[in-house]
Amino acid sequence: MDTPDIRACEEVVPASEGPTSSAALRAIAPLSGSACADTLVSPAPPSAPRLLVVGCGGIGGVIAATLVEQGQRLTVVTRRAAITEAIRLRGFDLRDELGQRRIRGEVELVEELPVEGSWDFVFLAVPPTGLVEAARGAAPLLAKGGALVCFQNGLAEERLARIVGPERVIGAVVAWGASSPDPGVFERTSAGGFTLGRLDGEVGEQLESLGRILEAIGPVELSTNLRxxxxxxxxxxxxxxxxxxxxxxxxxxxxxxxxxxxxxxxxxxxxxxxxxxxxxxxxxxxxxxxxxxxxxxxxxxxxxxxxxxxxxxxxxxxxxxxxxxxxxxxxxxxxxxxxxxxxxxxxxxxxxxxxxxxxxxxxxxxxxxxxxxxxxxxxxxxxxxxxxxxxxxxxxxxxxxxxxxxx
Ligand SMILES: NC(=O)c1ccc[n+]([C@@H]2O[C@H](COP(=O)([O-])OP(=O)(O)OC[C@H]3O[C@@H](n4cnc5c(N)ncnc54)[C@H](OP(=O)(O)O)[C@@H]3O)[C@@H](O)[C@H]2O)c1
Known part of the structure; x- marks a missing residue:
């Protein structure tokens, strides 16, 4: 029997054992001779999609750090002053299969959901237990035609659909692992990418646009069968x-x-x-x-x-x-x-x-x-x-x- 390769386990896979994504590799700035390199990034053009990341633990932190490195326009809800201060002081400390580096770029860090604003994609990277509260707060912040993006394990899209309607929900099945051992430190514990889809199975321009953004983190598959x-x-x-x-x-x-x-x-x-x-x-x-x-x-x-x-x-x-x-x-x-x-x-x-x-x-x-x-x-x-x-x-x-x- 061929042993199937499982890449969707949650976390803590030693870097040397996980498969390495070429897309993830592209996103990584070259390391200098030192153990930890600094990566400075130029800002995104005004036409780039506006992204709000809610939750800055393992998954939210790795996503935010990688997208800042790509020069995306980003606001991150960190919830904790310790996380905000650590990132302001040292940048995002990102650790993955290629080692460790600090990423500094134009990013807005806030500790609570903004009361106003308009974002094309709101990335919900909070635990499932806090999802509904975060989604209710984020719903009024969606731009016209914007969507909540759900990174939770389980069947969370159906709960989000009851809040904003199914057409404003995109599921992102995460096939890699991450943790945040300290404030501002984000460790990618296994390689892998995303499967993106909608509850109605439609794959359109918005899903493709999100896919292009998330490809910086890992390979993206667009699925007509999210469920x-x-x-x-x-x-x-x-x-x-x-x-x-x-x-x-x-x-x-x-x-x-x-x-x-x-x-x-x-x-x-x-x-x-x-x-x-x-x-x-x-x-x-x-x-x-x-x-x-x-x-x-x-x-x-x-x-x-x-x-x-x-x-x-x-x-x-x-x-x-x-x-x-x-x-x-x-x-x-x-x-x-x-x-x-x-x-x-x-x-x-x-x-x-x-x-x-x-x-x-x-x-x-x-x-x-x-x-x-x-x-x-x-x-x-x-x-x-x-x-x-x-x-x-x-x-x-x-x-x-x-x-x-x-x-
Ligand atoms: N970790 C993985 O390897 C992995 C893999 C696949 C999928 N996922 C999914 O990804 C999601 C996040 O996992 P994680 O490992 O990143 O969790 P985590 O490390 O615990 O981080 C979650 C972060 O969200 C914050 N948070 C909670 N409620 C919030 C709110 N209302 N507004 C803003 N921030 C809020 C938490 O802050 P506090 O600490 O203050 O509560 C914490 O910083 C989970 O739903 C999980 O199912 C995780």
């Missing part, structure tokens, strides 16, 4: 992010346990079954990982090991080896005292499963456990994952739904 791309990534995140949060270790360590791989397969299977019930045609993640293939068949769910199940285990072993240093950002959020976004991942699968009258018991239990970990009632460690596995081995636990056929 298919979102659901595949959601299924993957439900397993990788949430099991990583409960297990409290890096992906490489966790995936060496057979029972963890089995849990991951079952979590993704539940998500795929719900996606089919929603009428979604799943896209391959980053064009390679086929969730339809990964999902367990009814026979594989109830039966003993088979060559096909062994092949799926082998795939997860390979993924674990490749992304062995990946640590869940949801766990990092809990450690920073933030609300974990599990309701927007596994919770989304559970809620939609209920609407279709089918079950997603494993995702439901995972949602409970992650919240319990956030409340310090459960511990984030492998033995908690083991208990989850043992608890969910009752007869019929994995055959809760009848799988609709692939859409």
């Amino acid at each position: 298919g791309a979102r659901w595949s990534k959601l299924a993957l995140n439900c397993a990788v992010s949430s099991l990583g949060t409960i297990g409290g270790d890096r992906l490489g360590v966790l995936m060496r346990h057979r029972f963890v791989r089995r849990l991951a397969l079952e979590v993704m299977t539940e998500a795929v079954v719900v996606a089919r019930a929603e009428g979604v045609r799943l896209e391959k993640v980053a064009g390679t990982l086929d969730l339809e293939w990964v999902a367990l068949t009814d026979a594989e769910r109830s039966g003993a090991g088979s060559p096909s199940v062994m092949a799926k285990h082998a795939l997860l072993l390979a993924v674990g080896a490749r992304y062995r240093r990946l640590r869940s950002s949801m766990l990092a959020a809990i450690e920073r005292g933030r609300e974990p976004p599990v309701d927007y991942l596994n919770g989304e699968v559970v809620d939609r499963a209920m609407r279709h009258g089918i079950g997603a018991p494993l995702n439901a239990r995972i949602r409970e456990l992650v919240h319990a970990i956030a409340r310090r009632e459960e511990r984030s460690e492998v033995s908690t994952l083991r208990r989850l596995y043992d608890e969910t081995r009752y007869p019929g636990a994995n055959a809760a739904q009848k799988s609709p056929p692939p859409a």
